Amino acid sequence: MHRISFILYKRFSDIAVHRVVIPKVAIIGSGPAGFYAAQQLIKLNNEVVIDIYERLPVPFGLVRYGVAPDHPEVKNVINTFTKTAKHSRVNFIGNVKLGKDVSLSTLKEAYHAVILAYGADKDKEFGIPGENKPNVISARRFVGWYNGLPEDNTLLPNLNCEHVVVLGQGNVAVDVARILLTPVDILKKTDITQYALEALAQSRVKSVHLIGRRGPLQVAFTIKEFREMLRLPQVCTSFKTDQMAGVKEIIPKLVRPRKRLTELMVDAALKQNKGNADKMFYPLFLRSPVSILGSGDVTGVRLSVNTLEGSDFEKQTAVTTEKYEDLHCGMVLRSIGYQSTKADPDIPFDLKACKALPAPGIYSAGWLCTGPVGVILTTMSNAFEAGILVAKHIADKSIDVSQPKPGLDYVKQQLLQKGIQTVSFSDWERIDGVEIKRGKEVGKPREKITNVNEMLQIASQHR
Ligand SMILES: Cc1cc2nc3c(=O)[nH]c(=O)nc-3n(C[C@H](O)[C@H](O)[C@H](O)COP(=O)(O)OP(=O)(O)OC[C@H]3O[C@@H](n4cnc5c(N)ncnc54)[C@H](O)[C@@H]3O)c2cc1C
Known part of the structure; x- marks a missing residue:
């Protein structure tokens, strides 16, 4: 070579x-x-x-x-x-x-x-009788519905009832309660889907119970979410007085952020005054759902009354007693976590x-x-x-x-x-542009497209 x-x-x-x-x-x-x-x-x-x-x-x-x-x-x-x-x-x-x-x-x-x-x-389930009734909905799907998740855009929750029970006391539970209780005039300036806005405008919901199996010292929601509930116009947050008894005395033993949250709850419990509020928010502790009531539609939830076991507040566990109580409602949202x-x-x-x-x-x-x-x-x-x-x-x-x-x-x-x-990402930017434009027309940050075929059609334009 x-x-x-x-x-x-x-x-x-x-x-x-x-x-x-x-x-x-x-x-x-x-x-x-x-x-x-x-x-x-x-x-x-x-x-x-x-x-x-x-x-x-x-x-x-x-x-x-x-x-x-x-x-x-x-x-x-x-x-x-x-x-x-x-x-x-x-x-x-x-x-x-x-x-x-x-x-x-x-x-x-x-x-x-x-x-x-x-x-x-996927959402976790209780596995209790009646859980598959119409209008017993997972918070995951309800959130997907108001946020425009394509698979949940046909959910049609029935808001033609006065009382809703949310099972769970985490931030997602508070989110769904807040959306149900917020005046539509506030929501209409957000990117909530138009169909959810229309349904919420027709809603007859007047009270939301937020059910937790443990006590006020173990709630999973955080202070920001709770404070927002307290600030909702025309909504009164109300606790069962006996459930908050003795909580104030424990506050000095708590560490932040639990301490600040508990102070705020105690304060809210002292101030609770329905005044001219037209909607109610009831955090209810030491209750676990046993069954969903109603022969056809939901008429209520049967709850077992719990007590707490253990001395460490954070680790106390709920134990059911032989006592039960029924809570009347027309809709149940299950919010006990994702999977x-x-x-x-x-x-x-x-x-x-x-x-x-x-x-x-x-x-x-x-x-x-x-x-x-x-x-x-x-x-x-x-x-x-x-x-x-x-x-x-x-x-x-x-x-x-x-x-x-x-x-x-x-x-x-x-x-x-x-x-x-x-x-591609530039295809998404095209969808994003259409959503923002549609939102602008109705005074919202965006109007989400909730249909996959429509998204794909916009994505493929001008290729
Ligand atoms: C209702 C709700 C409200 C929340 N609000 C807040 C809040 O206000 N502030 C805050 O800090 N945190 C909030 N969080 C928590 C926050 O959303 C999570 O911490 C975070 O989204 C988890 O991120 P991830 O990427 O693990 O999951 P995800 O955000 O769920 O992302 C997973 C992605 O994977 C996609 N995917 C699923 N399956 C497949 C598949 N088979 N193939 C391809 N893609 C797939 C999904 O479509 C999704 O886009 C909230 C959570 C929930 C449920």
């Missing part, structure tokens, strides 16, 4: 042997966990390419479909997620569901690592704890990893950890990046064969 061509050949073969392999990572789910994991990973690795897959044509998970419409400030995290989505090494692929449109085994072939961040979209499911048969999954488990090349983040607890900030910490771990494993070669992986091209080819229309 000629000397120069030999040198060139040698150089090229060296390059071929020592070719740079770009690490490719798929993230499943575009809620806070998916975006925060991606944000951390691109920061720590200068080469990694990240593809975020989302079952819906639109991103942001529970920030769009969970966070209450009257909490717009919470949704500001969307600005950070948008920056991440627009990063040159990040792609958003909407309308692709893991376990239906794409399998974990395909993703493993296409990527060096997969981060599962698809949240918890993750195994979206694909190959996912390593703890069926008892309902959490994804780690495996080589498979990571999890957010509610799928921690269980459905905590707020966006807690999800952020967990997702950052997942991003850091994947970056570390790429660096120390625990993730095998010696061979190139085909990534998005490979998955897209399969999706194309199945006739699945994918949605």
Whole structure:
């Protein structure tokens, strides 16, 4: 071989042997966990390419479909997620569901690592008689309804009743109670869906009971949510006097933030005065639902009266007594938490704890990893950890990046064969633009599109 061509050949073969392999990572789910994991990973690795897959044509998970419409400030995290989505090494692929449109085994072939961040979209149940009656609705679906989640846009809750019972005392329970009690004039300036607004304008609901199995010292809602209830115009918050007896004396023993919340509850209990309020909010403690009453429609809830066992306030457990009482109502919202499911048969999954488990090349983040607890900030910490771990494993070669992986091209080819229309981030921005324009016309920040076909149709315009 000629000397120069030999040198060139040698150089090229060296390059071929020592070719740079770009690490490719798929993230499943575009809620806070998916975006925060991606944000951390691109920061720590200068080469990694990240593809975020989302079952819906639109991103942001529970920030769009969970966070209450009257909490717009919470949704500001969307600005950070948008920056991440627009990063040159990040792609958003909407309308692709893991376990239906794409399998974990395909993703493993296409990527060096997969981060599962698809949240918890099933609700826990009590398993009590009557739980399947019409108008016994999970708070998850009710929230999905007023927030425009496509699968819940036909829910039709019957608000033609005066009394509603919410089973649960977490922040989601307070959210749904607040939406039911807030004057429509306030809600109509939010991004709540138009159909929910119309239904709430016709609502006859006058009272909401919020039922907890433990006492006032164990409530799961936080001070911000409780304070908002106290500030609702024309709504009176009322406690059973005997349930608040002795609570004030315990306050000095409590630590923050429980201390401040309890002070506020005690204060509210002292001040409770119906005045000219036309709606009532009743936090009711030491009660557990036993059955939903009514031969056809819901007429009430039978509750067992509980006592507390244990000396440590935080850890006291509720024990049922032989006493029962019936609470009259026409609607029941069950709000006892969310649950993750195994979206694909190959996912390593703890069926008892309902959490994804780690495996080589498979990571999890957010509610799928921690269980459905905590707020966006807690999800952020967990997702950052997942991003850091994947970056570390790429660096120390625990993730095998010696061979190139085909990534998005490979998955897209399969999706194309199945006739699945994918949605890019700029497609989403088109949908976003239409929603904001429609909102402007009626004085709202946005009018959400709640139909997947319409979203896909807008996404595909001007391509
Ligand atoms: C009703 C409600 C109100 C809340 N309000 C607040 C609040 O005001 N402030 C606050 O800080 N926190 C709030 N939170 C908590 C916060 O929403 C969560 O901490 C956070 O959203 C969890 O993030 P995640 O990414 O794990 O899950 P998610 O936000 O649920 O995101 C998961 C994403 O994965 C997608 N997905 C699901 N299955 C698949 C699949 N098979 N394939 C592809 N994609 C899939 C989902 O569509 C979703 O977009 C609220 C939660 C709820 C339920």
